[in-house]
Amino acid sequence: MTTSPNTTPKSTSTSRTGLEARLAARPDGFPAPDAFEIAEVPVPDPAPGQVLVRNLFMSLDPGMLLLIADEPGLPMPRYEVGEPMYGDAVGEVIASADTSLAEGDLVVHRLGWREYAVAGAGAFRRVDRAAYPSPSLHLSFGLVAYVGLLEAAELRPGDTVFVSSAAGATGGMAGQIARLKGAAQVIGSAGSPEKVAHLTGKLGFDAAFDYHDGPVVDRLREAAPDGIDVYFDNVGGEQLRAAIEVMNVHGRIAVCGALNRQRAARPDAGPGDLLSVVGKRLTIRGFTLRDHLDRAAEFGEQFRGWLRDGSIVHDETVVDGLANAPRALRDLVGGAYTGKTVVRLGS
Ligand SMILES: NC(=O)c1ccc[n+]([C@@H]2O[C@H](COP(=O)([O-])OP(=O)(O)OC[C@H]3O[C@@H](n4cnc5c(N)ncnc54)[C@H](OP(=O)(O)O)[C@@H]3O)[C@@H](O)[C@H]2O)c1
Known part of the structure; x- marks a missing residue:
């Protein structure tokens, strides 16, 4: 209990x-x-x-x-x-x-x-x-981002990574840790032009877009013409559907949260048609921090090092x-x- x-x-x-x-x-x-x-x-x-x-x-x-x-x-x-x-x-x-x-x-x-x-x-x-x-x-929430990327999404060097709510607590850390762990390209979405500038400026994302600017799938395709390999999902709904559509074969999705249904009266939380999940052999894996607390010390050591040498904000x-x-x-x-x-x- x-x-x-x-x-x-x-x-x-x-x-x-x-x-x-x-x-x-x-x-x-x-x-x-x-x-x-x-x-x-x-x-x-x-x-x-x-x-x-x-x-x-x-x-x-x-x-x-x-x-x-x-x-x-x-x-x-x-x-x-x-x-x-x-x-x-x-x-x-x-x-x-x-x-x-x-x-x-x-x-x-x-x-x-x-x-x-x-x-x-x-x-x-x-x-x-x-x-x-x-x-x-x-x-x-750095540890949340760390275990989401490494455990749930099985991040590999060279991956193209998309992060939603990327200017938030978990998303900002996920984008930066993905880069530090060898991602080839990191793309973020956020809800205003100021946040988009914050992502590509202070947080060092390679590309970012405002999810209010037309269909998310179009913005994501523009940012990642060769597709994405990992999606760190804080939101669900349209952003999850877009990620599935733009994902490469054997892509991996770490579901961290569902912000889409935390604010909306009528949430749009569904992943949509799952046929392409089958066709592309995608993995969609939810995770919670509490299952991975054994990695706290290992993360803390790296986090302090990154803060000291200025490689993370x-x-x-x-x-x-x-x-x-x-x-x-x-x-x-x-x-x-x-x-x-x-x-x-x-x-
Ligand atoms: N799995 C776990 O163990 C774990 C641990 C901690 C947190 N979480 C979950 O992870 C998610 C992110 O947590 P966080 O603390 O990092 O939150 P956060 O991203 O800092 O949350 C605040 C941001 O959410 C965005 N947002 C709100 N409604 C939205 C919507 N409908 N569509 C897109 N963006 C929306 C807003 O950004 P914009 O201005 O960009 O819209 C807001 O600035 C939450 O769902 C949280 O509950 C999970």
């Missing part, structure tokens, strides 16, 4: 208080601002075996909309109405009643959407404070304050930001 990360035993309370964000009501469709509430709550002292963490940054992920909507078949528990929401966060231990963690340790965990997290020490994983220039980089949007997080989640999926979006909860 999967348990919610919110099962925090309560203990003696101090005078400390902190903000937490809750789901106020389960919305019908895309959540309006009143689907969320921000509450000030007492912060309990850690009971024996527990740790108190002051959160520094939390991750915003379009997948949170699926937990709000209670979509069937999710690998994680839905958000419950009236309960604090949860998600990836990085914070600093400020009190510990367990020998495994000490005051001052930097930890990653799943108790985001709140300024303070109190839980058993097992809920927290200590990370290296010196690993990155900012603790927020511990929330990067970690693009990030920082939103300040928990009170702004619900709006930022809506804006994120609406296309307002580039890179990994995080909320700063403390300094």
Whole structure:
């Protein structure tokens, strides 16, 4: 059985208080601002075996909309109405009643959407404070991109790679990692001319197009006249159908997400006619990060090296304050930001 990360035993309370964000009501469709509430709550002292963490940054992920909507078949528990929401966060231990963690340790965990997290020490994983220039980089989706390319898409040197939502958290990393792993050509799609320029400029994609500019299949054919070998799919719908059409024999598709149905009232998520999947002997493989956490250390080592020598750009949007997080989640999926979006909860 999967348990919610919110099962925090309560203990003696101090005078400390902190903000937490809750789901106020389960919305019908895309959540309006009143689907969320921000509450000030007492912060309990850690009971024996527990740790108190002051959160520094939390991750915003379009997948949170699926937990709000209670979509069937999710690998994680839905958000419950009236309960604090949860998600990836990085914070600093400020009190510990367990020998495994000490005051001052930097930890990653799943108790985001709140300024303070109190839980058993097992809920927290200590990370290296010196690993990155900012603790927020511990929330990067680089590992998602890495395992999607190497495990699900079986990327090979010389491949032509297409990435959708390429200016986003996962897509921006997928395009850059594909290049670093030997792709011959990397093509990205995004939702505005500014994002297209960002892809071919700052992120070093070979070609990019705006998926609003006419049929995606035409734009993709122009960018890849010899076809594509790998598609890193964050979106589904028309972009997936176009990728199947433009794909070379034995092409491989890694399905990372379905942004197309995370925002739309009437989603266009289907891959369409699968006859060419048969004819071209294509592989379409969904993946989730949780099946590949054993590659985290290997990825982290390479990621730090790429950051040090300047061969990768970690693009990030920082939103300040928990009170702004619900709006930022809506804006994120609406296309307002580039890179990994995080909320700063403390300094
Ligand atoms: N498999 C896994 O383990 C795993 C792990 C993490 C995330 N994910 C999933 O991977 C996907 C990408 O995550 P992310 O955090 O990197 O998100 P992201 O790409 O940063 O998401 C925000 C972007 O989504 C784009 N978007 C929204 N609706 C769209 C639509 N209908 N068509 C095309 N683009 C649309 C917008 O870009 P434009 O302005 O370009 O439209 C927006 O800027 C999500 O579905 C997420 O849930 C999967």
